[in-house]
């Protein structure tokens with residue numbers, strides 16, 4: 042078992058039905074944490090939760106649209122009802138839009154990006170912080186992106202929303218350090234989840250060439266960093282933005 046000293050911690054992971062969130066939920070469970078999985082598709086969530094339990098872990102699936110305040114309240118209330126506390130949260134759910142130059146983005150593209158990436162992070166943090174302050178502190182990790190640190194071509198709305206996630210992260214870190222709540226963000230570069238699996242092989246190869254470590258990330262790369270940020274090993278780190286990108290952002294800076 043990985044020794045991140047996360048045994049029995051109660052951890053919410055949003056967007057846990059697939060991709061990075063699924064990998065993180067499985068990794069926290071391998072570390073002995075009790076995991077609450079949130080996403081919109083209940084059947085996929087239940088499948089992941091059942092797999093975790095079959096492997097000897099503890100997991101609960103709570104269907105949640107993280108852009109809906111009432112559903113986020115329900116997620117945290119269910120966590121407290123079932124496990125009595127909240128120690129850590131990975132606000133990972135989100136996603137991009139079809140690539141388009143900025144002036145071709147519709148209002149719907151823009152609103153969906155802000156709602157699904159930034160508003161959702163705000164709603165989750167707001168409720169998680171309340172729960173954590175009642176039990177002496179905790180750790181939150183928000184999902185930004187390399188597009189939250191630098192510009193990404195034809196991804197204006199996503200880029201703005203992921204920059205916004207970093208602003209929210211830093212503001213919350215400042216507001217709640219005194220309550221022993223640490224708030225950090227991760228900024229992955231290209232990670233091999235279903236989106237990147239769909240693009241042509243030659244595009245993936247050229248992406249790899251632009252990365253100093255010469256490979257794409259895998260969801261486990263992100264999961265391990267997030268677990269570490271939630272662990273005592275990172276207990277003097279707050280308001281940080283950790284690139285997980287094989288050096289991509291320094292190479293392009």
Ligand SMILES: NC(=O)c1ccc[n+]([C@@H]2O[C@H](COP(=O)([O-])OP(=O)(O)OC[C@H]3O[C@@H](n4cnc5c(N)ncnc54)[C@H](O)[C@@H]3O)[C@@H](O)[C@H]2O)c1
Nearest residue numbers: 056058059060061080081106107134135136186231232234
């Ligand atoms: N894959 C990458 O290369 C990459 C790079 C940087 C950042 N990210 C970010 O990482 C996160 C996960 O990416 P992924 O590649 O695993 O994506 P994915 O599409 O495989 O998984 C996204 C997950 O989020 C859930 N989700 C989306 N909107 C939701 C909502 N409103 N309410 C509840 N659940 C919702 C989905 O159901 C799914 O479980 C996203 O925020 C994405 O922007 C991904």
